[in-house]
């Protein structure tokens with residue numbers, strides 16, 4: 001049944017698995033990294049993933065850049081005359097190569113963002129992911145500037161003993177966004193808390209009813225959008241938690257066991273029902289929503 005088209009003035013999007021292939025890139029890159037660690041260390045994969053999960057929980061991310069520095073169990077296989085970093089460097093190379101190859105926009109995303117920009121509709125990204133990797137992905141996928149603003153917290157993943165710029169080989173300016181404006185949100189405020197989304201809406205001077213929010217997570221994105229009464233839209237094309245490969249992510253997740261189980265809970269009523277659903281891609285928004293310029297003009 002065709003539903004009436006809604007009108008909106010602002011689009012707020014989740015990023016990972018809404019705009020780009022986050023899980024696929026994470027899995028391919030982490031798989032490559034872990035395979036190399038197992039090969040070089042001779043340590044059982046289960047023992048490694050258990051140790052890695054502890055580090056991920058400590059830093060609140062599954063994209064921690066300095067895992068090798070934190071995993072003392074790796075030392076046992078390091079030959080004399082080499083440092084731990086030198087010996088395990090092939091693991092980082094394998095991870096970076098896979099990440100580069102697998103991080104791509106979902107079909108139709110760029111075109112949709114370009115159309116909205118030409119119409120004067122502001123598009124804003126809101127993510128819980130680390131700023132460093134989010135900047136990298138925005139640049140890698142070529143959408144710097146197509147998002148007017150990025151809302152996320154500052155990085156919190158570097159151990160105090162490591163200066164990020166020393167380990168990331170390129171000058172800090174390389175990773176900065178050139179057009180998209182990064183607005184920092186308080187650390188520890190996580191979806192589905194409505195705090196940040198409400199702030200975004202207020203900052204743009206629109207109402208929640210004029211705001212469309214798109215994301216791939218029922219328990220985070222849809223629950224949050226419904227709680228502020230924005231127009232909630234599920235990016236069903238990006239949902240990956242039923243993927244057989246998802247168990248690797250769960251085994252090293254920074255989430256608690258309760259959150260991991262809650263996401264998987266498919267019983268009716270446990271998770272909210274989305275108002276609108278995009279089956280194939282972001283371009284389907286056009287079928288459901290007529291976007292107007294964010295700035296009101298005197299008509």
Ligand SMILES: [Mg+2]
Nearest residue numbers: 014016017216
């Ligand atoms: Mg997501």
